[in-house]
Amino acid sequence: MNDPDDPPQAGIALGGDDPPQAGIAVGGDDPPQAGIALGEDDPPQAGIALGGDDPPQALDDADAVFGPDVPPQAELSNDPADSPEEEEEASVPGAADSSKRFGIRKLLSLDATPLAGAVAPRASASGIELLGSFGLPAPRPSRESLTHVDPLVSTGESPFRFGVPDGASAAALMETFVVPRYLAPAGELLLELLAVGESAQIVHVDCSTGFPDATLLERLPGAELYGCDPSASAIQLAQSKAAAASLSAEYLVSSATSTPFPSGAFTHALTLDLAPEARAGVFSELQRLLAPGGQLLVTLLLRGSAQELTCLIREYAVASDRAELSRSLDLLSAARPTPEMVVGELEAMGFQYVEVEHRRISLSFRSGRDFLEDPVCRMLLFPETERLLRHSLSPALDHVRTAIDRYWSTEPFELVLSLGCVSARRAGN
Numbered sequence: 001m002n003d004p005d006d007p008p009q010a011g012i013a014l015g016g017d018d019p020p021q022a023g024i025a026v027g028g029d030d031p032p033q034a035g036i037a038l039g040e041d042d043p044p045q046a047g048i049a050l051g052g053d054d055p056p057q058a059l060d061d062a063d064a065v066f067g068p069d070v071p072p073q074a075e076l077s078n079d080p081a082d083s084p085e086e087e088e089e090a091s092v093p094g095a096a097d098s099s100k101r102f103g104i105r106k107l108l109s110l111d112a113t114p115l116a117g118a119v120a121p122r123a124s125a126s127g128i129e130l131l132g133s134f135g136l137p138a139p140r141p142s143r144e145s146l147t148h149v150d151p152l153v154s155t156g157e158s159p160f161r162f163g164v165p166d167g168a169s170a171a172a173l174m175e176t177f178v179v180p181r182y183l184a185p186a187g188e189l190l191l192e193l194l195a196v197g198e199s200a201q202i203v204h205v206d207c208s209t210g211f212p213d214a215t216l217l218e219r220l221p222g223a224e225l226y227g228c229d230p231s232a233s234a235i236q237l238a239q240s241k242a243a244a245a246s247l248s249a250e251y252l253v254s255s256a257t258s259t260p261f262p263s264g265a266f267t268h269a270l271t272l273d274l275a276p277e278a279r280a281g282v283f284s285e286l287q288r289l290l291a292p293g294g295q296l297l298v299t300l301l302l303r304g305s306a307q308e309l310t311c312l313i314r315e316y317a318v319a320s321d322r323a324e325l326s327r328s329l330d331l332l333s334a335a336r337p338t339p340e341m342v343v344g345e346l347e348a349m350g351f352q353y354v355e356v357e358h359r360r361i362s363l364s365f366r367s368g369r370d371f372l373e374d375p376v377c378r379m380l381l382f383p384e385t386e387r388l389l390r391h392s393l394s395p396a397l398d399h400v401r402t403a404i405d406r407y408w409s410t411e412p413f414e415l416v417l418s419l420g421c422v423s424a425r426r427a428g429n
Helices: 167-192 213-219 232-244 276-289 307-319 323-335 339-348 368-373 375-389 394-407
Strands: 035-037 045-047 201-205 224-229 249-253 266-271 290-301 352-365 413-425
Touching (some): 167 213, 167 232, 167 375, 167 413, 201 213, 213 224, 213 232, 213 249, 232 249, 266 276, 276 290, 276 339, 276 375, 307 323, 307 375, 307 394, 339 352, 352 368, 368 394
Parallel strands (some): 201 224, 201 266
Antiparallel strands (some): 035 045, 290 413, 352 413
């Protein structure tokens, strides 16, 4: 484990018993932008079609979608040569034909049942092959391991709280605001720990709109990437971006803890912004997906994050005589893990070479209203805080807004987050 003031060390080699190797400096790649068409009286629509030569347009102002009183809202062609019989092509709006596309059937099933919407790792008649310098085995998915899968069936959109729109608008907000402001530092830290090699097979669980997948594919020559997320709109945007950039990446709708991918088929398994309460389930699924020697990469908020918000909620609890809320705030502080806890959890599962890099990032807000209406807060921070508290956060937010305007009237309000990235290697030869 590294001291937070030390320069981060990068990830590990994937062969034998070699010790972790030094890593890669991260370039300043700009995240892709997503568009929303905003009419004066029309609801916001996501601009996810990326056809023709028109570049995607960025959403200019979160206030165009957010308002202080907004109520809560609750494929690509398969190559016939790869298929034993002819299949009907699956399409994604804005997706262009590409010779780099390949069929998902060999990943998800051994029979000829057509599946729509994503593609497989490089396959042969003997099963999934993990080629290149990683030297990993070529596991063959069994029919029994896939019988539980109801492939590519949407689980529906998860409702966003605190006035955040659902569906396509939420996906575009994620891409336009949350990725550059919040997920970009997590992506940079993950890329610093990335173990490099040729012809990698990458699975990105809870991939949202597909960040930082384009940069991952640049870092890993000949790699192929497969992402899944429960939001159909986020998957559609991720797929459109990949098609527009001719990336070897495919996406499908799936939960994070029960993905339809075969066991042991990937050299890298990753997720960004893992929720504290989801650690056990997601760690277990990533372990299942990794080949022996494969690398797990996960970013998450560590203990000590967002203490400024916790203090303001505690002030509200004391002023309103909410003793049960005060007790829940103590549990909130303990809900996020320390680096030592994460290392212990993964080592207990049998992972090797576990390390956690962490650094502090700061989000700045001009006023209390700016804080309450920020997409990062509405889409990620507030819902997570409410889940961990097991109390409605809404009554406290009016006090939080007023307190920020009073205490930080002459300077920006700074919310400090302790961001961690864990790298580990699945045991085995």
